[in-house]
Amino acid sequence: MFFTAFIGSYIVLRIGSKGWPTSYDDTHINVWLGGLNTFVLIVSSYFVVIAHEAMAKKQFAKARKFLLITLALACLFLCIKGLEYKGKFDHDIWPGNIAETPGQAISKVDRQLEEVVRNQFAVYTNGGQVDVTQAKDLSTVNVQLSIFSKSDGGDESLREQAASDVILYEKWQNLHQHIVANVSMIDVPNAIGPDYLAARAALAEGDSLPILTFGEVDDFLQDLKADKTYASSVAGIFDPHPVLYGNLFASIYFLMTGFHAIHVLAGMTLFVWVLMQGSKMDEKWTDWVENSGLYWHFVDLVWIFLFPLLYII
Amino acid sequence: MAQDDHSAHHVNYGAVFVALCVCTGLSVLFDLLSFENRMITIVLVLAVAVAKALCVMMFFMHLKFEGNWKFVLLAPTTILAIGLPIALLPDIGIHYYTNLAPQDGTWGAEMDEYNETHHSTSVVSHALDE
Numbered sequence: 001m002f003f004t005a006f007i008g009s010y011i012v013l014r015i016g017s018k019g020w021p022t023s024y025d026d027t028h029i030n031v032w033l034g035g036l037n038t039f040v041l042i043v044s045s046y047f048v049v050i051a052h053e054a055m056a057k058k059q060f061a062k063a064r065k066f067l068l069i070t071l072a073l074a075c076l077f078l079c080i081k082g083l084e085y086k087g088k089f090d091h092d093i094w095p096g097n098i099a100e101t102p103g104q105a106i107s108k109v110d111r112q113l114e115e116v117v118r119n120q121f122a123v124y125t126n127g128g129q130v131d132v133t134q135a136k137d138l139s140t141v142n143v144q145l146s147i148f149s150k151s152d153g154g155d156e157s158l159r160e161q162a163a164s165d166v167i168l169y170e171k172w173q174n175l176h177q178h179i180v181a182n183v184s185m186i187d188v189p190n191a192i193g194p195d196y197l198a199a200r201a202a203l204a205e206g207d208s209l210p211i212l213t214f215g216e217v218d219d220f221l222q223d224l225k226a227d228k229t230y231a232s233s234v235a236g237i238f239d240p241h242p243v244l245y246g247n248l249f250a251s252i253y254f255l256m257t258g259f260h261a262i263h264v265l266a267g268m269t270l271f272v273w274v275l276m277q278g279s280k281m282d283e284k285w286t287d288w289v290e291n292s293g294l295y296w297h298f299v300d301l302v303w304i305f306l307f308p309l310l311y312i313i
Numbered sequence: 314m315a316q317d318d319h320s321a322h323h324v325n326y327g328a329v330f331v332a333l334c335v336c337t338g339l340s341v342l343f344d345l346l347s348f349e350n351r352m353i354t355i356v357l358v359l360a361v362a363v364a365k366a367l368c369v370m371m372f373f374m375h376l377k378f379e380g381n382w383k384f385v386l387l388a389p390t391t392i393l394a395i396g397l398p399i400a401l402l403p404d405i406g407i408h409y410y411t412n413l414a415p416q417d418g419t420w421g422a423e424m425d426e427y428n429e430t431h432h433s434t435s436v437v438s439h440a441l442d443e
Contacts, residue, residue, distance in 0.1 A: 001390045008397040016401075031344060038337045046330040049373045053326075214427065242427075297374045304365045307337075308358040312344045 003302045006259070007309065010252050019244045026243045027253075028087050034311035037080050038303060044073035045300045048293040055286045063289065064281060070296070071271045074264055081261055088250075092238045095254065098246035102214035105240035109217055110179055112237040113172045113224075114138075120165045120233060121145065129158065142169045164229050175220060184210035185220060214240065253310055260302055267296045329372045336365045 014020055021027050051066035088094070099105035121141045124130040130144040149162035177191035178184075187210040190196050199209060217240060224234050243249075270292035274285055343357045371377040 001393050004390045004394045005397055008394055009401065012398050012401040031341065035337060035341045038340075039334060042330065042333045042337065045333075045369060045373055046326060049326055294374055297369055300373075301366050301369055304369065305362050308340055308362045312340060312358050313355050 002259070003256070003305075006252075006256050007305060010256065010309065013248060013252065017245050017248065021243050021246050021249050025241075026246060027249060028091050028093060029253075029311055030084060030087060031311045033080055033084050034307050037077055037084075038307045040073050040077045040080065041300045041303050044070045044077070045297055047073065048289075048296045052286075052290050052293045055283070055289045058283060060279075060281050064275060064278075067271050067275055067289070071268060071275065074268045074271070077264060078261060081257065084257075088253075091241075093246070093250050095247050095251040098250060099240065099242050100244055100246055102240075102242055105214060105242045106179060106212065106217045109221055109237065109240050110172075110176055113175065113221075113234065116233055116237065117165070117169050117172050120168065124148065124162060124165075129154075129162070138169065142166060145169075168230055168233065171224065175217070178212050182211050184212055185216045186210075214242070256306055256310065260299070260306060263299050263302070267292065267299050270295065324372050324375075326372070329368055332368055333365055336361050336368075 047066045047070045051063045051070065054060070054063035054066060092098070099108045117138060118136075121130075121138060122135075124145055125132065125135040125141060129148050130141055132140050132144055134140055145162050146166050149159050149166060151159065174191070175185070178188070181188075181191040181196070183191050183196075188196060188199055203209065221234070221237060221239065224230050225237075270288075274281060274288055274292065277285060340358045340361050343354050343361070346354075348354050376383050
């Protein structure tokens with residue numbers, strides 16, 4: 001009933017959405033891993049049913065062996081699922097983290113780059129090279145860091161690093177100001193200051209400056225990643241990739257597969273419990289094996305529907 | 314159920330297992346075939362899923378050998394399965410109101426071009442490329 005509600009809600013939400021991410025670029029759904037996991041669960045279902053058959057025939061050692069194989073397959077299922085989840089996390093596919101529009105994708109790059117600058121600056125504020133009362137105020141830290149980078153003495157490599165971090169801050173500020181003003185980074189190199197004001201003043205009545213585009217921000221980030229000075233610092237910034245209805249997809253994917261994984265864990269607990277009996281396992285445990293086997297088949301049944309619904313359709 | 318002696322019914326579990334594996338292969342194959350009409354893929358893979366579910370329920374779960382009481386057990390989930398979509402349909406499925414979700418906006422020629430280059434290939438063809 002639990003999964004009936006989930007699957008029913010998913011179908012209605014899917015039909016009710018004007019769009020839905022289905023390409024690999026958007027979802028990073030690996031149909032081969034999903035298919036492999038289906039196979040693993042089918043094999044485990046087979047072994048649990050012959051384990052019960054062995055129990056009925058009082059072949060308890062055989063039953064233990066089959067249950068152990070079922071447990072191992074359940075572990076394998078979770079490992080493959082973990083691999084799939086990693087594929088999603090590597091692309092920041094998580095409910096609430098996915099940019100759905102170009103504007104959100106641009107803002108996400110801005111926020112991530114700010115975080116990189118903040119982390120870089122923390123090295124100096126924590127290390128005592130820059131002493132400011134408001135360490136969270138990046139502009140204040142930047143002024144002090146600029147002074148430190150031009151100072152004499154001390155660690156020369158650290159001063160060189162500080163100089164490049166100051167430039168990184170300025171690059172981020174440039175992007176941020178273009179986002180705030182919503183003007184093109186190519187056509188309007190400076191989004192503040194006299195040049196910007198002059199460009200605005202030169203506009204004819206009703207005209208406006210070219211707006212910032214998604215492609216410009218993408219190019220800006222790729223240039224930054226290609227620059228050897230900043231490549232390692234900005235490597236963790238995700239490429240901007242708007243995915244319409246991506247968060248709804250991610251919510252449904254993680255909710256359904258996550259709850260299914262919890263059910264797998266519960267089934268594994270049932271198998272571990274009976275296997276812990278070791279050679280004491282006798283006919284008294286036949287009902288236990290049958291009922292936990294039935295539960296395991298339900299876990300398989302749910303996955304039989306989740307596989308086509310989430311991985312193929 | 315536990316009291317019933319299911320071992321009295323001979324089931325070839327190996328054959329059921331092979332049938333389930335073949336069905337899983339068919340699901341992947343239908344996706345690989347990429348029918349012009351996506352609805353054909355949807356109907357086929359769901360039909361295969363129903364066939365697999367029936368195999369598991371009838372033979373692995375021994376429902377084939379149970380009495381008609383098994384249908385009573387299915388009643389609550391059937392009611393929920395039908396009732397929930399019907400309850401949600403007017404609001405989410407049909408949208409009787411004007412939908413102002415930002416996702417429904419138009420994002421210009423630049424995004425149309427981006428979507429065309431990024432969203433045109435299927436899940437399987439990408440997986441094969443990797």
